[in-house]
Amino acid sequence: MDDTRAIHFTLNGKAEECDAPVRFHLGDLLREKFGLTGTHLGCEHGVCGACTVLVDGEAVRSCLMLGVQVDGCEVVTVEGLADPDSRLHPLQQAFAEKHGLQCGYCTPGMLMSLAAFLAENRDPSEDDIRDAISGNICRCTGYQPIVEAALLAAQRMRNASEG
Amino acid sequence: MKSAGFVYHQPSSVDELLGLLAAHEDNRILAGGQSLMPMMNMRFVQPEHLIDANRVDGLNYIREESNWLRIGAMTRQKTLMQSDAVTRHCPLMRVALQHVGHFQTRNRGTIGGSLCHLDPAAELPLISLLYDASLTVRSAAETRTISASEWPLAYMLPAIGPDEALIEIALPVGADWTHQGFFELARRRGDFAIASAAVLLSISDGIIRKAAVALGAVTQTPCRLTDVEALLVGQRADAQTIAAATAQAAKIEAFSDAYYSAQYRQRMAGVAVERALNAALGAPDHG
Numbered sequence: 001m002d003d004t005r006a007i008h009f010t011l012n013g014k015a016e017e018c019d020a021p022v023r024f025h026l027g028d029l030l031r032e033k034f035g036l037t038g039t040h041l042g043c044e045h046g047v048c049g050a051c052t053v054l055v056d057g058e059a060v061r062s063c064l065m066l067g068v069q070v071d072g073c074e075v076v077t078v079e080g081l082a083d084p085d086s087r088l089h090p091l092q093q094a095f096a097e098k099h100g101l102q103c104g105y106c107t108p109g110m111l112m113s114l115a116a117f118l119a120e121n122r123d124p125s126e127d128d129i130r131d132a133i134s135g136n137i138c139r140c141t142g143y144q145p146i147v148e149a150a151l152l153a154a155q156r157m158r159n160a161s162e163g
Numbered sequence: 164m165k166s167a168g169f170v171y172h173q174p175s176s177v178d179e180l181l182g183l184l185a186a187h188e189d190n191r192i193l194a195g196g197q198s199l200m201p202m203m204n205m206r207f208v209q210p211e212h213l214i215d216a217n218r219v220d221g222l223n224y225i226r227e228e229s230n231w232l233r234i235g236a237m238t239r240q241k242t243l244m245q246s247d248a249v250t251r252h253c254p255l256m257r258v259a260l261q262h263v264g265h266f267q268t269r270n271r272g273t274i275g276g277s278l279c280h281l282d283p284a285a286e287l288p289l290i291s292l293l294y295d296a297s298l299t300v301r302s303a304a305e306t307r308t309i310s311a312s313e314w315p316l317a318y319m320l321p322a323i324g325p326d327e328a329l330i331e332i333a334l335p336v337g338a339d340w341t342h343q344g345f346f347e348l349a350r351r352r353g354d355f356a357i358a359s360a361a362v363l364l365s366i367s368d369g370i371i372r373k374a375a376v377a378l379g380a381v382t383q384t385p386c387r388l389t390d391v392e393a394l395l396v397g398q399r400a401d402a403q404t405i406a407a408a409t410a411q412a413a414k415i416e417a418f419s420d421a422y423y424s425a426q427y428r429q430r431m432a433g434v435a436v437e438r439a440l441n442a443a444l445g446a447p448d449h450g
Contacts, residue, residue, distance in 0.1 A: 003171060022171035022213075025200065044164035045201035046268060058241075058270040064200040065271065066193075068171065069217060113267060134352035135265025 007071035011036075012080030020067040026060075027051040029067030030077055038078040038108050042137070049136030052109040053077050059116035078108035081115060090153040090160070091115055100149035102140035109136050114150050122158055126151065166203040169213040177301070177330065180219050184326045185303040187212040192328060194237060194276030197268045222275070222330065225249065231297075231333045236275025240287075241266070243274060252336040253294055255361050258345045259286040265353040275329045278314065281321045283418075284356040284380035286347070288315065291332060292385050293361045293377040299331040306330075315384035340373075341366050342400075344442030346435050347379075356380040357423055360412075360435035362443045364400070371395045371404070376439075381417045381432045388412055391436065405440045412436035 004019040011034060018033050025044070030036045030053070042048035044063045051062040054076040081089045091111050094100065101107045110133060117132040118124070124132070129150045130143070138146060170187075174180040184190055191210035193199055194217075202208045216222065222237035225246050232252045234243070240263050243249050243256065250257045263269055263277070263286050277287040278298065288311075291298070296311040300323050309322055316322050323329060340363040347359040358381050365373035374395040376388040391411050398404040413433025419425040 002168065005171070023166050023168050025166070025204070028165070044204045046197060047201075049265075049267065052267055059267045060271050061197075061267055063204065064196050064268070066171070066196075066200075066215070068173075069215065117266065131352060132266060135267050 005068045005071070007068055009070045009072060010074040012076055013084075022066065022068050024067040025063050026053065026055075026065040026067050026070060026075075027062035029070075030062065030075075033067075036077050036079050040105055040108055042105065042109075047137070048106070048109070049113060049133075050106050050109040052112040052136065054112055054116055057116065057119070059113050076112075078111055081111060089115065090156045091118070091150070094149040094153040094156070095146070098145045098149035098152060100141065100146045106136055106138040106140075110138065110146055114153070118150070118154050118157060122154065122161075124151075124154055129154075164204050166200075167206055167209040169203075169210055172212060172214045173218055174214065174216070175218055176220055177222065177328070178303075180214060180216060180328055181301060181303040181326075183212070183214050184328060187214075188325055190214055190325060192216050192279070194279070195239065195268075195272040196276075197264060197272040198276065198280040198282065216328070227252070227336070230335060230337060232336050234274055234332045234334070236278075236329045236331060237273050238275075240264075240269035240272045240274065240277075244269065253290065253334050255293065255343050255345050255363070256287075256290045256334075259290050259347075259359075259361065262286050262347045262349070262353070262356070262359070268353075274332055278332065279321055279323065279329055281315055281319045281384065282355070283318065283383055283385060284359070285385075286356070286359065286379065289359060289361055289377050289379035289385040291334070292387055293363060293375050294334045295375075297333045297335075298329060299333070300327045301330050302327045312387065318383040338363075339365050340375075342443040342445075344439040344444070346438035346442060348431055348435060358428060358431035358435040360432070360439040362436070362439040364395070364443055366400050369399055369401075371398050371400050376408075376412075376436060378412065378415065378432055378436065381415060381428050381435075383418055388415070388436070400444055405437060405444070408440060409433045409437040 003022045008017045040050040042050035046064045189211040193215045222235040224235040226233040244260045291311040342364040359379040363375040374392045376391045379385040417425045417428035
């Protein structure tokens with residue numbers, strides 16, 4: 001029952017390998033085997049969205065995938081969102097400026113959901129943003145500053161790609 | 164909130180998958196995992212053998228044929244949403260998919276997983292029932308097809324054996340539906356439906372010639388409202404007919420749960436059918 005599988009995958013741009021216990025979900029694997037505790041585990045049944053990470057560019061709930069399933073995949077966590085030179089991602093910068101977080105528990109999931117969403121939706125409306133974060137629960141902010149931060153980040157990302 | 168232990172299998176072909184199902188009775192197939200993983204994390208289910216279908220070749224496709232739109236069971240909900248063929252042949256599936264969880268869960272969730280999980284509030288079983296889908300299941304020994312109407316046996320219990328896997332969902336194309344509408348009532352975006360309804364109509368000269376009406380989340384399994392369909396056929400497509408259909412739909416015996424009473428669900432069944440019909444006929448809601 002304590003079965004493990006050898007897996008190889010790319011984690012925040014770096015090739016990694018490990019013996020993954022098969023019953024670890026991806027969130028457990030990232031936190032326990034790689035010490036990447038930026039991925040927060042809230043509900044562990046797919047409701048809160050705090051554990052959202054990118055697998056092959058798609059936002060997924062890391063509590064609803066097994067760690068062994070990322071064999072051969074490219075995984076990005078909140079630790080991989082900023083530039084290698086530590087310059088914040090436009091979303092992170094906008095969250096800081098607009099007070100898009102208070103306790104910070106939901107923040108990694110919000111950031112990763114929005115990073116994936118903005119990659120496919122360059123010019124979202126406020127309603128689009130609210131739809132995109134409808135699967136991420138925040139108990140502190142009332143969502144308004146998160147929506148404002150996301151709209152600001154989207155605008156800056158558009159400006160940067162045009163300029 | 165951690166899954167119990169299990170033996171993990173990762174087959175790469177359908178035959179290998181079916182062989183594992185035949186060899187291990189206490190099994191579960193892991194499709195997109197958006198329902199099974201929560202159930203395992205909460206230990207509602209503790210399969211001895213978990214058979215991961217995500218690397219099985221040949222279960223992820225959308226194929227247009229002359230009479231059928233064929234969808235592989237492991238096709239992800241996001242893929243269905245982006246498919247022109249789905250939008251062209253089954254426009255209501257595209258509409259309903261917007262209500263399936265959130266974009267993060269649609270990235271993983273599959274059509275086959277949703278049909279096998281068979282939550283009464285789930286949208287894809289409702290749509291399969293509405294369009295009279297034909298489902299292909301296989302075991303190591305045989306292949307059989309089941310109509311969507313025979314698929315739900317009871318609450319969250321599809322007509323599939325422990326040694327069988329759902330392989331394909333085929334939707335008939337070329338039916339002359341002229342109008343379609345969908346409505347879902349849920350507490351929040353992406354939440355489980357409290358009541359949902361989907362309607363297909365074929366209208367000529369202002370008269371409804373053919374009707375399909377499906378209701379979700381109100382009874383233990385999604386169902387077709389054949390009495391409402393019978394009432395619609397032959398009538399003028401007008402407000403009076405919608406009112407009669409709404410009244411008939413609101414007679415259904417609904418189930419209750421910890422959140423919503425049977426009486427409330429029953430009323431909402433009428434509202435859902437009314438709004439789906441209004442959406443189909445392009446009429447404004449007055450509710």
